[in-house]
Amino acid sequence: MTAYWLMLLVPMLAGLSPWKAKGTLSNLQWFLYGALLIFIIGLRHKVGGDWDNYIGNFIGLEGVSFSEAITVQSVSHDFAYETIHWFSLNYLNGIYSTNLICAVIFVAGLLRVCKNMPFPWLALVISIPYLVIVVAMGYTRQGVAIGFIMWGLIDLINGKKIRFYIMVLLAVLFHKTSLFMLPIGFLYGNSIRNWKDMLLFTGLFVVAFIAFVADQLQNLLYQYVTNSELESSGAFIRVLMNVFAALNFLYFRKVWREKYDDAALWMIFSIASLIMLPLTFVSSTSIDRMALYFLPMQLVILSRIPVLITDRYNRTLFILGVLFLYIGALFVWLNFGSFSSSWIPYNNLLFN
Numbered sequence: 519m520t521a522y523w524l525m526l527l528v529p530m531l532a533g534l535s536p537w538k539a540k541g542t543l544s545n546l547q548w549f550l551y552g553a554l555l556i557f558i559i560g561l562r563h564k565v566g567g568d569w570d571n572y573i574g575n576f577i578g579l580e581g582v583s584f585s586e587a588i589t590v591q592s593v594s595h596d597f598a599y600e601t602i603h604w605f606s607l608n609y610l611n612g613i614y615s616t617n618l619i620c621a622v623i624f625v626a627g628l629l630r631v632c633k634n635m636p637f638p639w640l641a642l643v644i645s646i647p648y649l650v651i652v653v654a655m656g657y658t659r660q661g662v663a664i665g666f667i668m669w670g671l672i673d674l675i676n677g678k679k680i681r682f683y684i685m686v687l688l689a690v691l692f693h694k695t696s697l698f699m700l701p702i703g704f705l706y707g708n709s710i711r712n713w714k715d716m717l718l719f720t721g722l723f724v725v726a727f728i729a730f731v732a733d734q735l736q737n738l739l740y741q742y743v744t745n746s747e748l749e750s751s752g753a754f755i756r757v758l759m760n761v762f763a764a765l766n767f768l769y770f771r772k773v774w775r776e777k778y779d780d781a782a783l784w785m786i787f788s789i790a791s792l793i794m795l796p797l798t799f800v801s802s803t804s805i806d807r808m809a810l811y812f813l814p815m816q817l818v819i820l821s822r823i824p825v826l827i828t829d830r831y832n833r834t835l836f837i838l839g840v841l842f843l844y845i846g847a848l849f850v851w852l853n854f855g856s857f858s859s860s861w862i863p864y865n866n867l868l869f870n
Contacts, residue, residue: 519852519862519863519864520864521558521864521866522646522651522848522852522861522864523848524554524558525554525555525558525646525650525651526643526646526647526844526845526848528551528554529551529639529642529643529646530639530643530841532547532639533637533638533639533640533643548629548633551629551642552625552626552629555621555625555628555650556618556621556622556625557866558655558864558866559617559621559624559625559650559654559655560614560617560618560619560620560621560622561614561617561618561866561867561868562617562655562864562865562866562867563614563865563866563867563870564865565655565860565861565864565865566655566656566657566658566860566861567656567857567860567861568656568657568658569860572613572658573613576600576603576607579600579603579604579607579608580607580608580612581608584601584604587600587604588600588601596659596691596692596693596694597691598662598688598691598692599616599620599658599659599662599691599692599693602616602619602620603616606619614867616658617658620658620659620661620662620692621654623662623665623666624654624661624662624664624665625665626665626669627664627665627666627667627668627669628642628645628649628650628665628668630668630669630672631668631669631671631672631814631817631818632645632817632821634672634675635817635818635821635822636821636822636824636825637821637822637824637825637837638821640820640821640824640837640840640841641817641818641820641821643840643841643844644816644817644820644821644840644844645813645816645817646844646848647844647847647848647851648756648759648813648847648851649664649813649814649816649817651848651851651861652851652861653810653813655861656860656861657810659692659693660692660693660695660696660807660810662689662692662693663689663690663692663693663695663696663811664689664696664810664811664813664814665689666685666686666688666689666692666696667685667686667689667696667699667811667814668814669685670682670683670684670685670686670689671814671818673685674702674703674706674780674783675779675780675783679703679706682702682703683700683703686699686700686703695807695808695811696811698808698811699811702783702786702787705786706780706782706783706786753798753802753803753805753806753809754795754798754799754802756806756809757791757794757795757798757805757806757809758795759816759847760787760791760794760809760812760813760815760816761791761792761795762816762843763788763791763815763816763819763820764787764788764789764791764792764815764819765788766819766820766823767784767785767787767788767815767819767823768788770823770826771785773826774822774826777822777825777826778822784815784818784819787812787815788815790812791809791812791815794808794809794812820840823836824836824837
């Protein structure tokens, strides 16, 4: 468990320390911490609930030409992931190189979000228990997709909507469910009032759907909706964490609008999260996987709210409360999680 606590305690202690690095030294800190995350995530050995599935489902990519590989009837048909994995299996060291490349993409998106927050270290701490450890180290393809989404969210916040759409389409190449993040950019711009924008978006969505999802729609529906044997036991708790962030945003929404220009974006995330909560009792797996794309709202909302709290005492209480919440979440999951045994003990390629 040491590796997992290290990922959480390093940014927490750095944030709570009275000494703050600036300039080049600060950038060096970010680089070193990013390298640590990439090392732990990318070079893990037999760690994560889907480890065996990733080995077995893509075994047909080894020892064949690339043209043959892209026609292999694998489970996912996620072109970018399969391309990287084919190259790794045939020219590098297999799953480890694939995971390392995927870790770089995920960490780049994560650090971009955190560095753009007023309390970047707090955003990092919030990300560790579930987004980093469970998602990036368990659901590799969806972790990469979320990495692209996080990178694109900063572009969307800065008004660069086209870049956000590009990031979503890149994410789709790793996991098709990320296609359903496209409407976020559309709704955020209130483009529904402009029929030309609506027509353009509808056309883009239909083309993307046909190109990336339509051929696998039946399989996706079975995996995440109709398969009654597949159930995510922790879906309610994980969605509840998004709801916690949503309720905090709704409480501070008036002062948020005075400080930030992106209130409409997090209103969309908040409303969607509130809708998802009761739906976990209807289709836990599908809602659980869709809620993964909303995890970045926890990083943004909970690391920005301290700025909105003017009273120093209350601000400190809020920060400490968030820290204890996520420390507790990691402790409970590691010790009592239904599937945490797949992550314990942590093993690394370089130490085996």
